[in-house]
Amino acid sequence: MQFDEGDSDVTRPFLGFGLGLRTDHYSYILENRPAVDWFEILSENYMVPGGKPLDHLDRIRADYAMVMHGVSLSIGSTDALNMDYLKDLKQLIQRVQPGWVSDHLCWTSVNGTNSHDLLPLPYNEDTIAHVVDRVVQVQDYLGQRILLENLSSYVTYKSSEMNEWAFFNEIARRADCHILLDINNIFVSAHNHHFDPLDYLNGIDIDRVMQFHLAGHSSNGEMLIDTHDHDVCDPVWALYGTALKRFGAVSTMIERDDNIPEFPQLRQELAIAEDIAAKILPAEVLAPKMDYDRTA
Amino acid sequence: MTALRKLQHEFLGYLLDSSATGIVGNIESSPRRSAEQRMTLYADAYELRLKEALSTDYERLHGYLGDDLFETLMQQYIENYPSHHPSLRFFGRHMIDLVERLEPFSHLPEVAEITRIETAFGNSFDAADCQGVTLDQLAGLNPEAWTTMKLCFHEAVQRLPQRYNSFKIWCALSNEEMPPQKTAQETTWLVWRQDLVSRYRALSNAEAAALDVAFSGGTFADLCEALLDHFSEEETPRQAAGYLQQWISTQMVCGLSTCQKLG
Numbered sequence: 038m039q040f041d042e043g044d045s046d047v048t049r050p051f052l053g054f055g056l057g058l059r060t061d062h063y064s065y066i067l068e069n070r071p072a073v074d075w076f077e078i079l080s081e082n083y084m085v086p087g088g089k090p091l092d093h094l095d096r097i098r099a100d101y102a103m104v105m106h107g108v109s110l111s112i113g114s115t116d117a118l119n120m121d122y123l124k125d126l127k128q129l130i131q132r133v134q135p136g137w138v139s140d141h142l143c144w145t146s147v148n149g150t151n152s153h154d155l156l157p158l159p160y161n162e163d164t165i166a167h168v169v170d171r172v173v174q175v176q177d178y179l180g181q182r183i184l185l186e187n188l189s190s191y192v193t194y195k196s197s198e199m200n201e202w203a204f205f206n207e208i209a210r211r212a213d214c215h216i217l218l219d220i221n222n223i224f225v226s227a228h229n230h231h232f233d234p235l236d237y238l239n240g241i242d243i244d245r246v247m248q249f250h251l252a253g254h255s256s257n258g259e260m261l262i263d264t265h266d267h268d269v270c271d272p273v274w275a276l277y278g279t280a281l282k283r284f285g286a287v288s289t290m291i292e293r294d295d296n297i298p299e300f301p302q303l304r305q306e307l308a309i310a311e312d313i314a315a316k317i318l319p320a321e322v323l324a325p326k327m328d329y330d331r332t333a
Numbered sequence: 334m335t336a337l338r339k340l341q342h343e344f345l346g347y348l349l350d351s352s353a354t355g356i357v358g359n360i361e362s363s364p365r366r367s368a369e370q371r372m373t374l375y376a377d378a379y380e381l382r383l384k385e386a387l388s389t390d391y392e393r394l395h396g397y398l399g400d401d402l403f404e405t406l407m408q409q410y411i412e413n414y415p416s417h418h419p420s421l422r423f424f425g426r427h428m429i430d431l432v433e434r435l436e437p438f439s440h441l442p443e444v445a446e447i448t449r450i451e452t453a454f455g456n457s458f459d460a461a462d463c464q465g466v467t468l469d470q471l472a473g474l475n476p477e478a479w480t481t482m483k484l485c486f487h488e489a490v491q492r493l494p495q496r497y498n499s500f501k502i503w504c505a506l507s508n509e510e511m512p513p514q515k516t517a518q519e520t521t522w523l524v525w526r527q528d529l530v531s532r533y534r535a536l537s538n539a540e541a542a543a544l545d546v547a548f549s550g551g552t553f554a555d556l557c558e559a560l561l562d563h564f565s566e567e568e569t570p571r572q573a574a575g576y577l578q579q580w581i582s583t584q585m586v587c588g589l590s591t592c593q594k595l596g
């Protein structure tokens with residue numbers, strides 16, 4: 038596969054290198070104020086009335102940039118949009134003032150019942166039209182563009198008529214939303230569905246991508262599973278380097294949700310990402326900059 | 334119904350009940366992995382995720398019931414109470430309904446009591462914040478205002494009337510000690526939140542009665558009247574004022590409504 042290097046003139050906000058904010062690390066962060074450019078929070082964890090979660094959030098936000106990442110928008114569901122959820126999300130956005138807000142290109146609920154999982158959509162024209170319409174409504178309501186993220190998936194639907202990246206990119210273009218590219222999920226899905234991850238990277242518009250996720254996965258023998266319980270593996274680091282060559286400086290973070298190491302160890306893993314980026318991109322593009330118009 | 338809606342119905346139907354295999358016909362099989370095997374992965378992840386949420390919310394209940402009975406409980410819960418809230422935080426909120434309704438748990442009254450304790454701590458943890466009433470504000474009230482005064486409590490404040498020593502059992506489990514045998518022991522316990530930390534204590538019968546009156550919208554005068562069953566006419570006002578001061582100084586009270594504005 039031939040690799041397309043990107044056009045390095047793209048200007049996008051760049052937050053630098055971040056980590057997912059996890060409860061295990063609250064006290065370390067508050068006591069040590071470690072050097073990290075930003076944190077990504079899981080929106081639903083803070084969509085609660087009050088108490089410690091919001092208190093910790095406010096205290097950490099006072100010192101760090103943040104972005105918000107949700108799992109329950111259910112943008113691909115055929116239920117009506119959950120306006121209670123969107124109201125709570127908007128309220129949290131007002132509190133946190135995040136760099137941006139993301140969720141997944143998936144569905145999580147139908148008939149008012151939640152699977153609490155990120156379930157894949159069939160890749161066809163009907164789904165594109167359905168999702169685009171809903172992204173436009175969400176962006177109108179929130180008054181800002183959202184980022185959608187690619188999943189790890191384990192099934193292919195017979196009703197799919199195109200590959201995932203064509204589907205993903207078309208939705209981003211037509212809905213005028215941004216993309217959160219999960220490098221590990223591309224790797225996992227490429228293995229599970231037998232495609233070349235470079236085809237995926239080349240199929241995504243450079244200027245749509247605002248953020249990268251990195252994470253570890255596990256294997257059940259034949260399939261790779263997106264478990265976020267291991268370090269980032271070498272082939273995913275290599276794919277990250279390739280992605281940086283195409284997309285340029287993109288805010289990057291590591292997701293860790295299980296088997297969570299001490300904060301300093303996770304911070305060291307993030308330094309690997311910083312080192313890879315420093316070898317590929319000039320220092321001036323790796324200086325964080327946050328000036329852009331978020332309005333949809 | 335659109336094709337997408339039908340597919341989503343079938344997919345979720347399979348997660349809720351793996352004998353509903355309508356979804357399988359929509360999925361490509363690959364040489365090494367059949368459609369069924371691929372769907373099993375989602376069904377297993379669904380169950381695992383929900384069990385994780387219940388195990389986190391009901392850790393002491395798990396300790397009390399042991400692994401096997403707690404497994405039965407989780408399976409019954411997942412079957413009977415699918416999640417209707419976007420956040421897993423609220424998935425387990427109907428547990429008390431299950432343990433009071435379904436066998437074998439409905440025959441074990443202490444199980445419902447332990448469940449209420451864990452639910453109360455869960456509620457208290459992230460209940461809405463409020464600007465508490467201060468003792469200075471109380472001191473600033475006109476003497477006449479006291480009689481008509483009503484209290485509004487912080488959402489974390491919860492009363493737990495119990496018939497057994499369930500709180501002792503809960504405490505032992507929290508300290509990873511062997512829990513005591515179940516014995517009849519009527520006590521009302523109080524759970525509240527102070528400086529963002531959930532706390533608990535046993536209430537005397539008199540204080541429990543006073544709180545009952547205050548919670549049901551009674552005035553301070555009503556509260557004093559209820560205390561006449563417990564104290565002499567002479568003692569009552571001082572006792573009532575003492576309770577009020579304690580509730581306020583432990584951040585239980587969020588509002589005082591009187592006929593007059595607070596000074």
Ligand SMILES: [Fe+2]
Nearest residue numbers: 186219250292
């Ligand atoms: Fe991700």
